[in-house]
Amino acid sequence: MKAVIFDRFFEPPEVRQVPDPTPHPGGVVVKVEATGLCRSDWHGWMGHDSDIVLPHVPGHELAGTIQALGAGVTRWKLGERVTVPFVAGCGTCPECRSGNQQVCEHQFQPGFTAWGSFAEYVGIDFADGNLVGLPEELDFATAASLGCRFATSFRAVVDQGRATAGEWVAVHGCGGVGLSAIMIATALGANVVAIDVKADALALARALGAVATIEAGAGSDVVGAVRAATGGGAHLSIDALGHPATAFNSVMNLRRRGRHVQVGLLLAEHSRPALPMDRVVGWELEIRGSHGMQAHRYPAMLEMMRAGKLQPQKLLGKRLTLDEAPAALMRMGTESDPGISVITSF
Numbered sequence: 001m002k003a004v005i006f007d008r009f010f011e012p013p014e015v016r017q018v019p020d021p022t023p024h025p026g027g028v029v030v031k032v033e034a035t036g037l038c039r040s041d042w043h044g045w046m047g048h049d050s051d052i053v054l055p056h057v058p059g060h061e062l063a064g065t066i067q068a069l070g071a072g073v074t075r076w077k078l079g080e081r082v083t084v085p086f087v088a089g090c091g092t093c094p095e096c097r098s099g100n101q102q103v104c105e106h107q108f109q110p111g112f113t114a115w116g117s118f119a120e121y122v123g124i125d126f127a128d129g130n131l132v133g134l135p136e137e138l139d140f141a142t143a144a145s146l147g148c149r150f151a152t153s154f155r156a157v158v159d160q161g162r163a164t165a166g167e168w169v170a171v172h173g174c175g176g177v178g179l180s181a182i183m184i185a186t187a188l189g190a191n192v193v194a195i196d197v198k199a200d201a202l203a204l205a206r207a208l209g210a211v212a213t214i215e216a217g218a219g220s221d222v223v224g225a226v227r228a229a230t231g232g233g234a235h236l237s238i239d240a241l242g243h244p245a246t247a248f249n250s251v252m253n254l255r256r257r258g259r260h261v262q263v264g265l266l267l268a269e270h271s272r273p274a275l276p277m278d279r280v281v282g283w284e285l286e287i288r289g290s291h292g293m294q295a296h297r298y299p300a301m302l303e304m305m306r307a308g309k310l311q312p313q314k315l316l317g318k319r320l321t322l323d324e325a326p327a328a329l330m331r332m333g334t335e336s337d338p339g340i341s342v343i344t345s346f
């Protein structure tokens, strides 16, 4: 099959012929119809993810049809249209048994712990517990965008953040995760204030429902601006970017007893940011992490999509061919295209 592959970190990936995957016991092979391009893929290529073994094929936001079934798979048939969360749980560890596959002790992550979906085919382990069937009306490109950024945002806003109607929700960073969070929090009836350094990202944020926007920049008082916009501080604040500055601001701009959710990944030299723990104690703030979303929570999200309250297709950006993927991947460290870029031609 054709795949995007790299032999060394930080050296240009190539499109090459590689052996087709075969399904592991309990796993399937999916013919990839669409796969999103995410900053996590760029981090992986930079060598920031210790799970990656070289040579490597990136890609973890995928949708397609089941091409081959491994031994023991009982819930799925050949040809079914599916997607998968970027964290697939083993199904047998204590976390999986409690319904928390997103923090599985033996997690399978396409494009990280195994070869991913920047390819014609991808092997997915633990298929019975993690594949999500796609409704007929949902196109592959939109479905691919759910597996990482949209579903991750859904869990961050709904399950971890517990956003409710009338609350103020601050969203720091208006990339794929942040824009998804704005749409989801708005659909729940919350009032969203969006923060980013780029005016075009903030324009998109407003189009998706943000009622206030703050352009951050050198020397700007983001915390003061959020407090002013929200009448004293956000009830819920989300760091959707993953940076020491946005994490700090997101905690500091909360009102008393507010909730911070860290969903943007903090990697490499940013992995241990300083946070105002004096404020966390004195104001009884909550800090929670959010890591992907379990397959069994997808039906609630898909139902809101079917009802028209969530429209992830609005977040789609460029459509790319597999041959264009290496250049697009390498660019992600320095520039970002608006919306979610998806590879739809292989």
Ligand SMILES: [Zn+2]
Binding pocket: 038, 039, 040, 041, 060, 061, 086, 148, 149
């Ligand atoms: Zn991703």
Ligand SMILES: [Zn+2]
Binding pocket: 089, 090, 091, 092, 093, 094, 095, 096, 097, 101, 104, 105, 106, 107
């Ligand atoms: Zn598990």
